[in-house]
Amino acid sequence: MPKSQVFSIPALKRMPAYLRELRNLQRAGRPQATSPILAQALRIDAISVRKDLEMIGAIGSPGIGYAVEPLIDKIENFLGWKNASEAFLVGTGHLGTALLGFRGFEDYGLKIIAAFDKGPIPAGTTVHDVPLFDFSEFRHLAGRLQIHMGILCVPDDAAQEVAEQMVDAGIIAIWNFTAHTLQLPENIIRQKVNLAGDFAVLSVRLAARLRELEVVKEETV
Amino acid sequence: MPKSQVFSIPALKRMPAYLRELRNLQRAGRPQATSPILAQALRIDAISVRKDLEMIGAIGSPGIGYAVEPLIDKIENFLGWKNASEAFLVGTGHLGTALLGFRGFEDYGLKIIAAFDKGPIPAGTTVHDVPLFDFSEFRHLAGRLQIHMGILCVPDDAAQEVAEQMVDAGIIAIWNFTAHTLQLPENIIRQKVNLAGDFAVLSVRLAARLRELEVVKEETV
Structure with a gap:
């Protein structure tokens, strides 16, 4: 990984979700993961999956996808999560x-x-x-x-x-x-x-929504 | 507060910090808070302070600022934090x-x-x-x-x-x-x-920084 490389923050934040899904597949005895399968689990599109994984140096084989175990290793190494x-x-x-x-x-x-x-x-x-x-x-x-x-x-x-x-x-x-x-x-x-x-953002928005609903309720009574 | 009003998210997120600072002033027996004082505490500029507080309907008096207690009340009411x-x-x-x-x-x-x-x-x-x-x-x-x-x-x-x-x-x-x-x-x-x-973002960035420092160290040895 060249030290000057810039990583996409949303892609970085998705790495734990890839790990979770890959570990699920591993537990289910599935040796391969395709980008559409990963895309569905993360609710993003398959092109984004391929871009995310390319960022950490993982290239899938057309029609076959990614080998699950090496990809888990790669992500864990990338995140530095192998060594606590x-x-x-x-x-x-x-x-x-x-x-x-x-x-x-x-x-x-x-x-x-x-x-x-x-x-x-x-x-x-x-x-x-x-x-x-x-x-x-x-x-x-x-x-x-x-x-x-x-x-x-x-x-x-x-x-x-x-x-x-x-x-x-x-x-x-x-x-x-x-x-x-x-x-x-x-x-x-x-x-x-x-x-x-x-929490401030959440409570102000909720309070505003409840006032709106109250208005609707009063109007329909 | 009109129900159609849109609030600035960064301003909303600063409300707890205003509250904290105002409570500090209250404890110190200070009845007034000027926008420069609040600005310094939040490390933003005084114009932003005045805009943030105007958003919730608080207008300071020129040269005097805001009365601390009513402003605390106003923010707490705005956030809905008075009633849990x-x-x-x-x-x-x-x-x-x-x-x-x-x-x-x-x-x-x-x-x-x-x-x-x-x-x-x-x-x-x-x-x-x-x-x-x-x-x-x-x-x-x-x-x-x-x-x-x-x-x-x-x-x-x-x-x-x-x-x-x-x-x-x-x-x-x-x-x-x-x-x-x-x-x-x-x-x-x-x-x-x-x-x-x-944490993924933080660890990847830290790992990259440590590799850079390692390179610098090797070069200077």
């Missing part, structure tokens, strides 16, 4: 604690090996079996364990400062679960999940 | 269970009042204190309790079928935590959180 990605999580409030308890991360090779919060934290403290440390130890541990990915779950108003300290400690990729848009050097990789923001 | 939104959650695997345990939802007025999964489920079963029912009871309970919002956490390959049944039962808004893009009638409100997809 290790990450540190910072902020063990409601959301951080929920994420530490979320076993599903392991399905996609993410292993949270330590969590951090403001001290003092008694030695031996764990949250859902993940060891918890004082954030002052973050830099030392990230360096020693060669951790490059951080999951940020601190209160919004602490997000910027904590993220800067994570970057100083060698973190290159931040999964940001705060509502704050981080201002960081260009070369820091970021992915944001804004649950409160998403 | 009640929702049903379907699918109590890893993610569904984590969400049921996430106390932070209550901060933004979301109350998950029941969870559902495939039966048989013994009477009195709860997950993080939320009562769990057989999905076959969904329609009956949604109608009786007038629930319009559903949180979807089932396995990806069940997402479409379960979502259709939720819609049949009167659900109008679906917060979709599966990787599956739902095919539903236009008038059903949807918000998607694809954690596996987001």
Whole structure:
């Protein structure tokens, strides 16, 4: 994979769905997957499937499709999910604690090996079996364990400062679960999940729809 | 608020951040908030702040800004967060269970009042204190309790079928935590959180960056 290559984000986001479908086929004892079969499972068209898979270097045979097992390998390697990605999580409030308890991360090779919060934290403290440390130890541990990915779950108003300290400690990729848009050097990789923001959109739209329905109801009574 | 009004999604997503900042000011005993102060907290410009707040009908006084308490009220009312939104959650695997345990939802007025999964489920079963029912009871309970919002956490390959049944039962808004893009009638409100997809993007980018750094390191040795 040439380092200058640019990947399509929607295609990247579909990779876990391809994996799921291919594993289903594997379990069903099917050695081959055609692009129409994958297309149907993902509810996209077969041309998009072929483009997505070409992006990671997989070319199907005309009329036969893709060999299931090698394609699973290829996608897992592409995503780096064969070797678990290790990450540190910072902020063990409601959301951080929920994420530490979320076993599903392991399905996609993410292993949270330590969590951090403001001290003092008694030695031996764990949250859902993940060891918890004082954030002052973050830099030392990230360096020693060669951790490059951080999951940020601190209160919004602490997000910027904590993220800067994570970057100083060698973190290159931040999964940001705060509502704050981080201002960081260009070369820091970021992915944001804004649950409160998403929920705001959903609730405003629902409230508007319910008012519309109410109007319709009044008019028909 | 006229029912035909269209809201800016980025502005909607900023509303929780305004609320947070206004509550901070309130706690600090500050009765007024100027647009530059809010702009700084949200790291956007003051003109955007004024536009965002105008969208919900709040107009600041020149040189004085906005009265903090009425503005908090206005945003909370706009978001419908004053009266908790009640929702049903379907699918109590890893993610569904984590969400049921996430106390932070209550901060933004979301109350998950029941969870559902495939039966048989013994009477009195709860997950993080939320009562769990057989999905076959969904329609009956949604109608009786007038629930319009559903949180979807089932396995990806069940997402479409379960979502259709939720819609049949009167659900109008679906917060979709599966990787599956739902095919539903236009008038059903949807918000998607694809954690596996987001993580795929993050890990591929991190892997590419680490390869680049490796190349640089080899070249400088």
